[in-house]
Amino acid sequence: xxxxxxxxxxxxxxxxxxxxxxxxxxxxxxxxxxxxxxxxxxxxxxxxxxxxxxxxxxxxxxxxxxxxxxxxxxxxxxxxxxxxxxxxxxxxxxxxxxxxxxxxxxxxxxxxxxxxxxxxxxxxxxxxxxxxxxxxxxxxxxxxxxxxxxxxxxxxxxxxxxxxxxxxxxxxxxxxxxxxxxxxxxxxxxxxxxxxxxxxxxxxxxxxxxxxxxxxxxxxxxxxxxxxxxxxx
Numbered sequence: 001x002x003x004x005x006x007x008x009x010x011x012x013x014x015x016x017x018x019x020x021x022x023x024x025x026x027x028x029x030x031x032x033x034x035x036x037x038x039x040x041x042x043x044x045x046x047x048x049x050x051x052x053x054x055x056x057x058x059x060x061x062x063x064x065x066x067x068x069x070x071x072x073x074x075x076x077x078x079x080x081x082x083x084x085x086x087x088x089x090x091x092x093x094x095x096x097x098x099x100x101x102x103x104x105x106x107x108x109x110x111x112x113x114x115x116x117x118x119x120x121x122x123x124x125x126x127x128x129x130x131x132x133x134x135x136x137x138x139x140x141x142x143x144x145x146x147x148x149x150x151x152x153x154x155x156x157x158x159x160x161x162x163x164x165x166x167x168x169x170x171x172x173x174x175x176x177x178x179x180x181x182x183x184x185x186x187x188x189x190x191x192x193x194x195x196x197x198x199x200x201x202x203x204x205x206x207x208x209x210x211x212x213x214x215x216x217x218x219x220x221x222x223x224x225x226x227x228x229x230x231x232x233x
Contacts (some may be wrong), residue, residue: 010045016051017043019062022073033063078165089170098226104170105219107163112215113159113208114198123157124203131200135193143189150196154203154215175180191221222232 018039031037033054040050046133054071057063064074089100119127130150134143152173155164194219202211 004097010049011052014043014045014049017057018053018057021077022062029076032069033073035070037171038118053199055211066155074120081187096202098223100170101171101219101223104167105223107157107167108219109212109216111155111158111160111163112202113212114160115154115213116203116206116208118159119154119157119206123153126153127157127200131196134196137191142173143192147192147196154199157203192218195221 007098008229011147034042036047036050036054040047054063061074063071065071091098127156130146130153133146134150137143148171198214199211199218202214
């Protein structure tokens with residue numbers, strides 16, 4: 001007698017089949033899915049397994065439920081699909097936090113190098129505005145807010161939306177605030193001002209390698225400090 005496949009396996013197969021339909025163009029971004037019943041018949045699985053598959057893909061950001069309208073494929077923007085990644089960054093501690101800072105250092109230095117080559121005068125003016133604000137206050141919350149905005153403007157200037165989405169997840173206010181609260185006790189205000197100024201000078205000079213080095217040093221300082229603490233933040 002043939003063994004009945006486990007429900008989890010059936011649901012996973014349904015997830016993969018729906019993803020394949022999207023990848024092959026049978027379902028386009030923004031398109032409404034067939035009804036749960038029709039899709040279950042089409043894929044040859046139970047409605048309960050299909051319901052679980054749709055729920056899982058909704059959590060992933062691949063599908064979205066519109067009240068009174070049905071289930072749709074999202075626009076598949078990187079920011080939507082990486083929302084879960086941002087939650088992981090916010091909740092991570094100890095060694096995992098250090099790993100994520102390492103990833104941020106690698107990506108942010110690359111984004112800053114791209115920005116140095118591509119940044120427009122208007123974008124540069126926005127970066128300068130946040131740098132000026134950082135230099136004008138000793139209020140930790142204000143510095144944190146402008147620090148976030150400073151790096152966000154640079155990442156946007158890099159012109160890579162997927163990279164910007166990943167860095168947004170790694171640089172959420174909650175994630176950054178946890179590190180910043182601990183780091184600021186080390187007299188970090190002046191150090192971070194110098195590091196921001198070095199990044200800004202490289203952007204003004206449109207020097208990608210100088211920008212890459214300045215951004216890597218900036219994130220690397222925090223990363224190195226956290227490693228030296230030998231404790232969780």
